[in-house]
Amino acid sequence: MKNLKKTRRIQILAVAGVALALSTALIGYGMRDGINFFRAPSQVLAEPPKPGEVFRLGGLVETGTLVRGQGEEITFKVTDGGASVPVKFTGVLPDLFGEGKGMVGTGEMQGETFIAREILAKHDENYMPKEVTDALKEQGVYRDPAKPEG
Structure with a gap:
């Protein structure tokens, strides 16, 4: 009887170990495509991503580079x-x-251009995604919006 309980x-x-594994x-397997790593433009140029690799690119939209094309096509840097x-994006910004x-x-x-599927913008005048803030601080160009210039 004792042997049967032990077995x-x-x-x-x-069975529990196999189920857990x-x-x-x-x-x-389900999350393999759901993880997108953040990169700043300097990181993208220093270490280009693999072809077909989906990632997040963040920074500031460069002044003077926003061009609206035919239909919903937009290009900017x-x-x-x-x-x-x-960056090239087709859709509504x-x-x-x-x-x-x-x-x-x-x-x-795709080549030297980032083809965006989705674009997110800051949602108020002071907020900026943490990754973008960190990348700008690393480059030495971050300005704290709460502190007046001068």
Whole structure:
């Protein structure tokens, strides 16, 4: 009787271990395309992404580069103060999107141009995504909007 209980306990633990390993593998497989790493323009130029790699690009929209094309096609450059990356986007931009404003786009590189699938803009005059703020601080061009210039 004791041997049967011990065997049953070992079987239950083995099945639970296999179930845990299988669920972990399925979660990892399901999330493989859902993780997008953030990069600043300087990082993109220093270490170009692999072809087809989806990532997030963030920085400030460079002044004088915003060009609206045919239909919903928009091109502009994103800068972190150290480098600029041309961006092409087809779609409707957020209302707060504009030159000199912070943005984060999700997409991939095609040649030297970042093809954005989604564009996010800052949502008020003081907010900027943490990744963009960190990248601008790294380049030495970040200005704190709460502190007056001078």
